Amino acid sequence: xxxxxxxxxxxxxxxxxxxxxxxxxxxxxxxxxxxxxxxxxxxxxxxxxxxxxxxxxxxxxxxxxxxxxxxxxxxxxxxxxxxxxxxxxxxxxxxxxxxxxxxxxxxxxxxxxxxxxxxxxxxxxxxxxxxxxxxxxxxxxxxxxxxxxxxxxxxxxxxxxxxxxxxxxxxxxxxxxxxxxxxxxxxxxxxxxxxxxxxxxxxxxxxxxxxxxxxxxxxxxxxxxxxxxxxxxxxxxxxxxxxxxxxxxxxxxxxxxxxxxxxxxxx
Amino acid sequence: xxxxxxxxxxxxxxxxxxxxxxxxxxxxxxxxxxxxxxxxxxxxxxxxxxxxxxxxxxxxxxxxxxxxxxxxxxxxxxxxxxxxxxxxxxxxxxxxxxxxxxxxxxxxxxxxxxxxxxxxxxxxxxxxxxxxxxxxxxxxxxxxxxxxxxxxxxxxxxxxxxxxxxxxxxxxxxxxxxxxxxxxxxxxxxxxxxxxxxxxxxxxxxxxxxxxxxxxxxxxxxxxxxxxxxxxxxxxxxxxxxxxxxxxxxxxxxxxxxxxxxxxxxxxxxxxxxxxxxxxxxxxxxxxxxxxxxxxxxxxxxxxxxxxxxxxxxxxxxxxxxxxxxx
Amino acid sequence: xxxxxxxxxxxxxxxxxxxxxxxxxxxxxxxxxxxxxxxxxxxxxxxxxxxxxxxxxxxxxxxxxxxxxxxxxxxxxxxxxxxxxxxxxxxxxxxxxxxxxxxxxxxxxxxxxxxxxxxxxxxxxxxxxxxxxxxxxxxxxxxxxxxxxxxxxxxxxxxxxxxxxxxxxxxxxxxxxxxxxxxxxxxxxxxxxxxxxxxxxxxxxxxxxxxxxxxxxxxxxxxxxxxxxxxxxxxxxxxxxxxxxxxxxxxxxxxxxxxxxxxxxxxxxxxxxxxxxxxxxxxxxxxxxxxxxxxxxxxxx
Numbered sequence: 041x042x043x044x045x046x047x048x049x050x051x052x053x054x055x056x057x058x059x060x061x062x063x064x065x066x067x068x069x070x071x072x073x074x075x076x077x078x079x080x081x082x083x084x085x086x087x088x089x090x091x092x093x094x095x096x097x098x099x100x101x102x103x104x105x106x107x108x109x110x111x112x113x114x115x116x117x118x119x120x121x122x123x124x125x126x127x128x129x130x131x132x133x134x135x136x137x138x139x140x141x142x143x144x145x146x147x148x149x150x151x152x153x154x155x156x157x158x159x160x161x162x163x164x165x166x167x168x169x170x171x172x173x174x175x176x177x178x179x180x181x182x183x184x185x186x187x188x189x190x191x192x193x194x195x196x197x198x199x200x201x202x203x204x205x206x207x208x209x210x211x212x213x214x215x216x217x218x219x220x221x222x223x224x225x226x227x228x229x230x231x232x233x234x235x236x237x238x239x240x241x242x243x244x245x246x247x248x249x250x251x252x253x254x255x256x257x258x259x260x261x262x263x264x265x266x267x268x269x270x271x272x273x274x275x276x277x278x279x280x281x282x283x284x285x286x287x288x289x290x291x292x293x294x295x296x297x298x299x300x301x302x303x304x305x306x307x
Numbered sequence: 308x309x310x311x312x313x314x315x316x317x318x319x320x321x322x323x324x325x326x327x328x329x330x331x332x333x334x335x336x337x338x339x340x341x342x343x344x345x346x347x348x349x350x351x352x353x354x355x356x357x358x359x360x361x362x363x364x365x366x367x368x369x370x371x372x373x374x375x376x377x378x379x380x381x382x383x384x385x386x387x388x389x390x391x392x393x394x395x396x397x398x399x400x401x402x403x404x405x406x407x408x409x410x411x412x413x414x415x416x417x418x419x420x421x422x423x424x425x426x427x428x429x430x431x432x433x434x435x436x437x438x439x440x441x442x443x444x445x446x447x448x449x450x451x452x453x454x455x456x457x458x459x460x461x462x463x464x465x466x467x468x469x470x471x472x473x474x475x476x477x478x479x480x481x482x483x484x485x486x487x488x489x490x491x492x493x494x495x496x497x498x499x500x501x502x503x504x505x506x507x508x509x510x511x512x513x514x515x516x517x518x519x520x521x522x523x524x525x526x527x528x529x530x531x532x533x534x535x536x537x538x539x540x541x542x543x544x545x546x547x548x549x550x551x552x553x554x555x556x557x558x559x560x561x562x563x564x565x566x567x568x569x570x571x572x573x574x575x576x577x578x579x580x581x582x583x584x585x586x587x588x589x590x591x592x593x594x595x596x597x598x599x600x601x602x603x604x605x606x607x608x609x610x611x612x613x614x615x616x617x618x619x620x621x622x623x624x625x626x627x628x629x630x631x632x633x634x
Numbered sequence: 635x636x637x638x639x640x641x642x643x644x645x646x647x648x649x650x651x652x653x654x655x656x657x658x659x660x661x662x663x664x665x666x667x668x669x670x671x672x673x674x675x676x677x678x679x680x681x682x683x684x685x686x687x688x689x690x691x692x693x694x695x696x697x698x699x700x701x702x703x704x705x706x707x708x709x710x711x712x713x714x715x716x717x718x719x720x721x722x723x724x725x726x727x728x729x730x731x732x733x734x735x736x737x738x739x740x741x742x743x744x745x746x747x748x749x750x751x752x753x754x755x756x757x758x759x760x761x762x763x764x765x766x767x768x769x770x771x772x773x774x775x776x777x778x779x780x781x782x783x784x785x786x787x788x789x790x791x792x793x794x795x796x797x798x799x800x801x802x803x804x805x806x807x808x809x810x811x812x813x814x815x816x817x818x819x820x821x822x823x824x825x826x827x828x829x830x831x832x833x834x835x836x837x838x839x840x841x842x843x844x845x846x847x848x849x850x851x852x853x854x855x856x857x858x859x860x861x862x863x864x865x866x867x868x869x870x871x872x873x874x875x876x877x878x879x880x881x882x883x884x885x886x887x888x889x890x891x892x893x894x895x896x897x898x899x900x901x902x903x904x905x906x907x908x909x910x911x912x913x914x915x916x917x918x919x920x921x922x923x924x925x926x927x928x929x930x931x932x933x934x935x
Contacts, residue, residue, distance in 0.1 A: 064843045067847065068841065068846035068849075072846045075873075078869070082861065087718065087722050091718060095719070221697075225700060225703045228707070229710065239718050241714070
């Protein structure tokens, strides 16, 4: 058990280190994040003002929190469905992965989570600083912080575990790019990247909440913005955990099926 | 546009004091690195020149300055009578370049399609295009893979297609960067024969960088050796051998273990393996011949098999450097 | 094997010179012929790229679908916001539809022709740019015509549909002025976005790993162009109103077409100045490109 944990800890650290090599890219990301953040803020705050100061439970301060937290999370969320494993399945290197004494799904997710957590430093911290500078809402209850942090972690892992499902389609599809692009378009929209899902008309919001996407980004933000009280927050985290369990189980099943497929087809 | 035609007489490449330095970032510190240092060389039309040197000796940088990709830090360069940077587009019509690592073909298109595009790029009239493509396809034996996308070609096929692509517009000067690297013996041989024929027919000037002594021996009548950006040798290949005392090595596999084969005339015993079953003898091709050495060996022992090792280019260059360092 | 059989090839002259230009029998080539010959390399490359993209039908169809989806999601985001309130930044949904139509159509068309300039870092790493140097065409022209992204046509069709819908639902008097303004806005918009791609390419010579940096103003610019610029704070007005003149591609022409009140820092008559914005963008783009190329030739290989 200890040895197993050590393997994943190492993979996590490798992902973390690889990311720190791209300092200029991080600066570029910061500029992009800030630009998009300011543009989103201009139009979303104008919308809140037009609604008379409050829209679907968001006042201007909460909307600021929503914008800057989601901008800060952007580097850590996998909303584009691009995963390394897709390439490795395509060129057959995945066969080597299966020979290693680690679980393929867990290894892939651990590496990606390492990368994602590192991104919180260059991408998350400046965005939150921007938010604090322009005035964003913070939760009143102290419990919201640990709960929010936990929810955030689950959200990140959930986004990566879901994207893994896209990559794993490669066992059966010759080309996963189509699935990946459709995933990218849908995930951004349904996660509420540009417009919070709560502003959606009811039928569209119902569709969104039937997918794991709002649980990736909007739930943690709702908790950290203080839009959800402690009871509601616990409910949101429970929903997140349920999604994560479901997605991970699906990933396990598909990985096993894929491995069998590989062994029968010979790649 | 200037009406002056690029000069067709006179040297095809002429550099004077050509120098190129780079600023490299070494962590936080910056330092200047001289890739090409005060290179002065003249190559006449029709020559075949091997440009050799260790990795990082400045070969690629020189080629990039000759073709107008890089601006020299100091000194002048004239290629085909043109200033490469200023006259890049006119020069492009007269030079063909094969960079070992960068392809000028469209990887997802059939070879034929790539040639068609390149013909358009060089504005070849239809009849010239057909004749030239036909000639190259014949001589490089490409007919069998013309319809295959470039990405599916073997290395040997791809290199032939690359060379054809660089030669399609019948350039006066062709520059080849490691043309035979990674090719098997037969492919190398064919490629060399093609280049010899191409020169013989069209009088094309050839400049090639290589690590393969065989390339230089069979293709080049002149050798330039660069060391850390500076010209270390300029002359013919036998001269380079004389300067460095390049030796050949006869490797013999014997029928039975034998004592070291010392005292063979004009040869020097290097080492023995497996209790003398395999022995290596060095000899100077200017003083004796492989046949004489081999005859002397067979007089003393029974030989099962033998090979003659070409002097390795790295080895020749290393010796040249060592000689220069010592005086 | 090689030395034999040369007599049959009509290529045995000692030094056959390939003519530098097209040879037209009977007198010097006319201007039109010269132009056609000059454009031939580009035409051939583009035709071949287009063919290769449509060769794999399933893939191409998927690309088209995803392209439509992307544009549709972007429009949906705007619709969701406008649906929640009565108006944002002085515009209502049927009015912002016109802004979106203009901006998205022109962006998609520019993306179709110039979008792959984004790939310059890949070209730099693979050495493709060095190969461009060995060909007798201008470098930028080669880069621009090295590819074409046909799937953007699908996206452009969403933009076009939005524009047509916007023109239909708004009460616009058909006059020489309105038609002229629309035409000027469309042409200038494409040029402005195209310049944005070239600017990004020029800057990428310096920041090979900083693609996101240039994405900030290319895709940030696209996003900004579909917004009501009246909601922007001063900083954004400076950046996306004037430096990268995104407001000129959709918002300002719409103000003129619909005769809407204009914000202080972006007066409505600027709607007529889209060509100036395009010219300025191209000046900036060519400057960045020249600067980048000079850096590349001088700074490293």
